[in-house]
Structures are given as C-alpha cells and as structure tokens.
Amino acid sequence: MPTSPTPNSTRRSERSRVAILTATRELIGDLGYAKLTIEAIAARAGVGKQTIYRWWPSKGAVVFDSLLVLSERPDGGGIELPDTGDLEHDLRTVLRATAAEFSDPAFEAPIRALNTEIINDPDLAAVYREKMESPMREAKRRRLRSAQAAGQLPADTDLDLFIDLLYAPLTQRWLLRSGPLDAPFADALVTAALRAFRP
Amino acid sequence: MPTSPTPNSTRRSERSRVAILTATRELIGDLGYAKLTIEAIAARAGVGKQTIYRWWPSKGAVVFDSLLVLSERPDGGGIELPDTGDLEHDLRTVLRATAAEFSDPAFEAPIRALNTEIINDPDLAAVYREKMESPMREAKRRRLRSAQAAGQLPADTDLDLFIDLLYAPLTQRWLLRSGPLDAPFADALVTAALRAFRP
Missing domain, CATH: 1.10.357.10 (Tetracycline Repressor, domain 2)
Structure with a gap:
C-alpha cells in the first residue's frame, strides 16, 4: 500500500474540504457563530465529525478557513x-x-x-x-x-x-x-x- | 385626593425611573440585549413589572431611554x-x-x-x-x-x-x-x- 494519498483519495479529500467550508459559511449565516457546532457542519457537509477534527483543531479554525477561501486567488x-x-x-x-x-x-x-x-x-x-x-x-x-x-x-x-x-x-x-x-x-x-x- | 402627583410621589417616581434605567444598562452589559428581560430589570431595580410597562411599551424602548440619558445635558x-x-x-x-x-x-x-x-x-x-x-x-x-x-x-x-x-x-x-x-x-x-x- 502506498503511504502517500492516491489521486482518488486526494480528489475525495478536496471534495470533503470544499463541502465542509461551504457548510460552515452557510451555517454561520443561518445560526450565527455562537450556535454553530462541529456536529451541524458535519451533518450538512455529509462527512463524519472525525474528518473535520482531523483537519481543524477547533470550530474557530474551520470558520476562519471558510472565510479565508473567499479572499484566496485562483x-x-x-x-x-x-x-x-x-x-x-x-x-x-x-x-x-x-x-x-x-x-x-x-x-x-x-x-x-x-x-x-x-x-x-x-x-x-x-x-x-x-x-x-x-x-x-x-x-x-x-x-x-x-x-x-x-x-x-x-x-x-x-x-x-x-x-x-x-x-x-x-x-x-x-x-x-x-x-x-x-x-x-x-x-x-x-x-x-x-x-x-x-x- | 389631588389628581396631580404629590411632591413625594414625584420623587418616588424619579427614583424608580433612575433605578430602572441604571438596572437596564447594567443588565445589557452583563447579559446582552437578546437575553435581557423586563422581569430581570424589575428585579434588579426593585420595582414591579407593571411599573416598567406603565412607562415604556417594550424592552427596546427602555433600553434606548437607558442609553439616551447618557447623552442628556444636566x-x-x-x-x-x-x-x-x-x-x-x-x-x-x-x-x-x-x-x-x-x-x-x-x-x-x-x-x-x-x-x-x-x-x-x-x-x-x-x-x-x-x-x-x-x-x-x-x-x-x-x-x-x-x-x-x-x-x-x-x-x-x-x-x-x-x-x-x-x-x-x-x-x-x-x-x-x-x-x-x-x-x-x-x-x-x-x-x-x-x-x-x-x-
């Protein structure tokens, strides 16, 4: 088994990352930051909570990345x-x-x-x-x-x-x-x- | 019975008004506007809820008056x-x-x-x-x-x-x-x- 990600798993990861960040932005708009939870983000993005915790240490970190991508250049x-x-x-x-x-x-x-x-x-x-x-x-x-x-x-x-x-x-x-x-x-x-x- | 307020009742009213507005400002700072209630204001000011409703139609109205007095001239x-x-x-x-x-x-x-x-x-x-x-x-x-x-x-x-x-x-x-x-x-x-x- 290769230890580096396969092209397929990289594509899957990128799809999950985009889904998580999009769900986060939508939920902040709907609920506000205080009521936002990792559970709600996972449910809307269609991923497990552990997927989110693997990439981000906290709710605040996901939120900032979800907004940072808005100012990223292509x-x-x-x-x-x-x-x-x-x-x-x-x-x-x-x-x-x-x-x-x-x-x-x-x-x-x-x-x-x-x-x-x-x-x-x-x-x-x-x-x-x-x-x-x-x-x-x-x-x-x-x-x-x-x-x-x-x-x-x-x-x-x-x-x-x-x-x-x-x-x-x-x-x-x-x-x-x-x-x-x-x-x-x-x-x-x-x-x-x-x-x-x-x- | 006189229909206009006596000097004593006017003084009492003014004391209550100041207590209500002060309690309102303190509670906004402690709780935020969303969690502020007329009940909590009445309790902290030491007056009945009806006293507040007699003078102000809504929570928003008390809050604005509580802040307006900060900009009033002596x-x-x-x-x-x-x-x-x-x-x-x-x-x-x-x-x-x-x-x-x-x-x-x-x-x-x-x-x-x-x-x-x-x-x-x-x-x-x-x-x-x-x-x-x-x-x-x-x-x-x-x-x-x-x-x-x-x-x-x-x-x-x-x-x-x-x-x-x-x-x-x-x-x-x-x-x-x-x-x-x-x-x-x-x-x-x-x-x-x-x-x-x-x-």
Whole structure:
C-alpha cells in the first residue's frame, strides 16, 4: 500500500474540504457563530465529525478557513491589490469591488455574523486580526508603499490612518445598513482619503 | 385626593425611573440585549413589572431611554456640540471626549452590547437611527454648518461624508479593540477630515 494519498483519495479529500467550508459559511449565516457546532457542519457537509477534527483543531479554525477561501486567488497566490501605477484608479477599483461584495447577501451574511462575535469576544478578535485582518492590511500597505515610491503619496503618510479613513466608513455603513454601498460612495471615500494626505 | 402627583410621589417616581434605567444598562452589559428581560430589570431595580410597562411599551424602548440619558445635558437641553468659533479646536475637544467615553468600561459595555444586536436586527437598527443616531448626527451637522457660515469649511462640503470620516475609524477601533482610543488618534482624525475637505 502506498503511504502517500492516491489521486482518488486526494480528489475525495478536496471534495470533503470544499463541502465542509461551504457548510460552515452557510451555517454561520443561518445560526450565527455562537450556535454553530462541529456536529451541524458535519451533518450538512455529509462527512463524519472525525474528518473535520482531523483537519481543524477547533470550530474557530474551520470558520476562519471558510472565510479565508473567499479572499484566496485562483492561482493560489497571496492577497495582492491591483497595481497599474495609478493609485487613485486602483483604489477605486478595489473599493468598488469591496462595496459590491458587501452588498451580496451570500458573501456578507457569514462575515456579519462573525463580526458580531468578534465585537464581544476579545480572544476571537485577536485570532481574526492575525488570520484575516493583518494579511489584508499588509497587502494594502504594500500597495500604498508602491504609491509612495512612485511619488503619488507623501513619504510621511500614516498608512494605517489612510487605510482606516478609506475602509472604516464603508464597514460602518455595511454593519449598520445606514446607506447604499455603491460606486459613488466608494469613489467619494477614495477622493477624500487622497485629499487628506496630499502634500 | 389631588389628581396631580404629590411632591413625594414625584420623587418616588424619579427614583424608580433612575433605578430602572441604571438596572437596564447594567443588565445589557452583563447579559446582552437578546437575553435581557423586563422581569430581570424589575428585579434588579426593585420595582414591579407593571411599573416598567406603565412607562415604556417594550424592552427596546427602555433600553434606548437607558442609553439616551447618557447623552442628556444636566440642564435638560438637547444635544449640542461646543461652538467657540474655532472648528478644529472644537472637533478635537469632542473627539477626545468621545474617545475617552468609549475607553470607559461602564459607559461602553451596554452600547457595545446594543451595537451587536443592531448589526443583526434591521428593525432595531432603524429605531436606533431614529432615536439616537439622527439627533446626534443633526447636532454634528449644525456645528459644521456654523463653520461653513464662518468660512472655516467650504460651502459644498458633504457634511455626512465629513462626519463618517471623523467618527467611523473611531467606532471601528472601539468595536474591534484594534488600537488605543487616545488623544493622538482623535487629533489625527480631526486633522485628516479637515484636510480632506479644505479648498
């Protein structure tokens, strides 16, 4: 017997992995994070509980992986913002895409449920920052550093403040449902953030 | 028998009202909005359930009043931002005070609990907007219109976008506990928002 997985078992594993992560996202949307159980995920994915515990140490770990795949690139590379050399153009592209994603109920429901848990659970918030927020923020910083090198953003710009000004109003409008997440709003945020830091 | 309340009964009523609103805020912090009941409020406040139902039609109504008193002025007037004639100075005063309030566990715990309910309950979010967010936002708009009249802010400034840039990063940092809510952060937000809209 070979000790490495056969092509068939690899395909089976990948099918199970996708089923588990899909079931997890659906169930967070239906039940919220607090009521979600490994049993419920296993039942909806059509796998045994042990299959889930073999790959993930905890409920939180499955949940994060189920949301991480939403931001994975098809080619398997890390998160990267577009860089055409035109910062304003690229930020509009990214902010419009983000606004559109968060207008999509299938995309936003599990992330909304997770956010409410994070707000009340400092430990979960720390895991979230490490696994999801930090890689995203570092990708944004990379794009802004590239703009600094190209002379499109002053060298002394507080990059984290820039990112907060750009994204926090969008996040707030999404969470509180206080206005449309549309292209004009995305564009207005890009314009305002760039104006706040121009020399 | 007089039909109007006697001085003694008015004092008793006011004592009960304060006890009910204080108990409500404490219980939201302990239990969260979802698990809060009129029974629990009555028990902690030392009043009968009927006393609460005589003054408030629903749990949501008590909760909002319990939080509204936090923003009431001692003289009974409406919400008003300071107006010394210097917009930047006044915004720093207000943002620093807001940051300090949200750093205070006794102040922020019930509002945090309510926020997580609002995020998942569009009906509660609508009541929140009408009772708490709208009067606050209108007070902020009034202060900014006064600055426009004084030539300190361009006449075509999008006041709601200005308010979002100023407050959303603070709200996000508070909810996600992603950084200190201190004076330097408050000042940086004021500077950035003003720069974003200068002519």
